[in-house]
Amino acid sequence: MISLALGLGKTIVDGGVTWTYCPKYPSHRPPYGSNQDLLKNSQTRFWAVNMGTVPHDPVSEAEYLMQHDLAAAEMDDVLRMTASTYDAQSDRLTIGTGTAGPRVLTFAPLLEFDDVPLNALILKLSAICREAMNADVEIEFAMTLDRRSGLPRGSASCNCGPCWSATRRSR
Numbered sequence: 001m002i003s004l005a006l007g008l009g010k011t012i013v014d015g016g017v018t019w020t021y022c023p024k025y026p027s028h029r030p031p032y033g034s035n036q037d038l039l040k041n042s043q044t045r046f047w048a049v050n051m052g053t054v055p056h057d058p059v060s061e062a063e064y065l066m067q068h069d070l071a072a073a074e075m076d077d078v079l080r081m082t083a084s085t086y087d088a089q090s091d092r093l094t095i096g097t098g099t100a101g102p103r104v105l106t107f108a109p110l111l112e113f114d115d116v117p118l119n120a121l122i123l124k125l126s127a128i129c130r131e132a133m134n135a136d137v138e139i140e141f142a143m144t145l146d147r148r149s150g151l152p153r154g155s156a157s158c159n160c161g162p163c164w165s166a167t168r169r170s171r
Helices: 035-040 070-075 118-133 164-170
Strands: 002-004 019-021 045-049 065-069 083-087 092-095 103-105 137-145 152-162
Touching: 035 092, 045 070, 065 070, 070 103, 118 137, 118 152
Parallel strands: none
Antiparallel strands: 002 019, 045 065, 083 092, 083 103, 137 152
16 A cells, blocks of 8 residues: 655654555545545645744754645645645546645546656555565655656655564564
């Protein structure tokens, strides 16, 4: 299973709300009973680095981090490649942010169109890491998408290691 989140990886590490899907079926949505359930159970906030003045708090693990809602991501044009839009009149989701309505982080622009072959990349990385480690793997990756083209920009980072459950089984 694959879990995707907007913003820093803290969302996933802390067990926050993510978009989870099966890599064999990237266009299949999680099994919610309705679009209303999907709206209630999708990611609405994301972690980012605080670029302003930070109050010193040596105990806080998130001292240099802050949470924003999706409106902040939309102002930065980040949602164009990661969100769908809910139309309440028709009770439908439209891929992208070209129409008015609540935004839902479905990652559909990345998973359903091949402009950025994200799912193919994840499958390939998974296969390479699994073969190299001779075990099921967990992959953590991050990438920045160019605001104009929507394509990956600069460098992406990737880290892989054995799954906790795979390590536990082998003992």
